[in-house]
Amino acid sequence: xGNYWKIxxxxxxxWGTAVYAQTLLSRRALSGEDRALxxxxxxxxxxxxxxxxxxxxxxxxxxxxxxxxFAVSAARFLKAFVEVQxxxxxxxxHRSEEEQTCVCxxxxxxxxxxxxxxxxxxxxxxxxxxxRSVSHHQLGFALDVRAGTGSExxxxxxxxxxxxxPQLGVRFPLGKHDYPxxxxxxxxxxxxxxxxxxxxxxxxxxxxxxIMLTDTPAD
Numbered sequence: 001x002g003n004y005w006k007i008x009x010x011x012x013x014x015w016g017t018a019v020y021a022q023t024l025l026s027r028r029a030l031s032g033e034d035r036a037l038x039x040x041x042x043x044x045x046x047x048x049x050x051x052x053x054x055x056x057x058x059x060x061x062x063x064x065x066x067x068x069x070f071a072v073s074a075a076r077f078l079k080a081f082v083e084v085q086x087x088x089x090x091x092x093x094h095r096s097e098e099e100q101t102c103v104c105x106x107x108x109x110x111x112x113x114x115x116x117x118x119x120x121x122x123x124x125x126x127x128x129x130x131x132r133s134v135s136h137h138q139l140g141f142a143l144d145v146r147a148g149t150g151s152e153x154x155x156x157x158x159x160x161x162x163x164x165x166p167q168l169g170v171r172f173p174l175g176k177h178d179y180p181x182x183x184x185x186x187x188x189x190x191x192x193x194x195x196x197x198x199x200x201x202x203x204x205x206x207x208x209x210x211i212m213l214t215d216t217p218a219d
Contacts (some may be wrong), residue, residue: 033068036075040066040090043078048091048144048180052106057092057099057137065094067140070184073169074143077182080168080203081161085147088158091180092144095137103137109177113138136183144180155179157206164204 040063047054056062066074078088095103097113104111112135136142147158159172162185171185 033072036068036072037063037066039075039079040071040093043082044087044089046089046091048146050107051103053102055095055099055102057095057103058090062093062095062099063090065140066143067184070141070143073184074182077162077165077168077170078145080165081147081158084203084205085157085161087148089146090143091146092137094140095135097138100135100138112136141183143182145182146180152179153208157208160206160208161203164206168203 041060045058047056047058063071082088092103100113104114107114112133137144145158146155148154156179159175159179162168162170162172162182166185169185170182172179172181173183174181
């Protein structure tokens with residue numbers, strides 16, 4: 001009978017250790033995500049000026065609603081970019097449906113969330129459908145970021161920086177059609193939540209610009 005209680009005690013101790021280890025790992029993961037959000041909030045943030053009025057989609061509430069995995073990738077990329085190339089400004093993060101509708105007012109070109117009429121053939125009839133697509137901003141998987149002063153060369157540099165460093169986990173899928181729009185890249189799955197505190201791996205600078213970007217235009 002004594003052996004039974006001894007085995008039970010050992011089993012309970014092992015179970016308690018496993019639970020504690022799992023809890024510790026979860027706390028560390030959460031801490032890494034929190035650090036990513038804090039870093040994003042530490043960056044300059046302002047309205048891009050491309051819509052009719054400021055919809056305030058860059059505030060703390062919008063950063064907090066980002067996908068946690070994307071927030072970590074975005075923070076890792078932007079931290080490396082700031083260190084190697086220069087300044088960045090966040091102009092839009094997560095958007096609610098109402099915020100997305102607000103952003104579309106005054107935007108030039110296609111804008112997810114703006115109703116558009118689609119015509120389709122059904123036999124001999126033409127049927128019209130009103131389509132309203134969903135932006136990746138609404139899903140928490142997109143950030144709009146401005147490189148330096150927002151010149152075309154600076155935006156191209158930032159996009160090239162992402163292409164040269166896929167390990168940082170982001171991409172700019174719309175290219176020149178929407179320079180600021182950043183989403184998770186193919187390397188996003190390999191980015192760990194502790195990445196912001198681990199030594200930064202070597203990264204390749206963009207070749208578009210050989211000087212550091214700055215918030216202040218050079219004279």
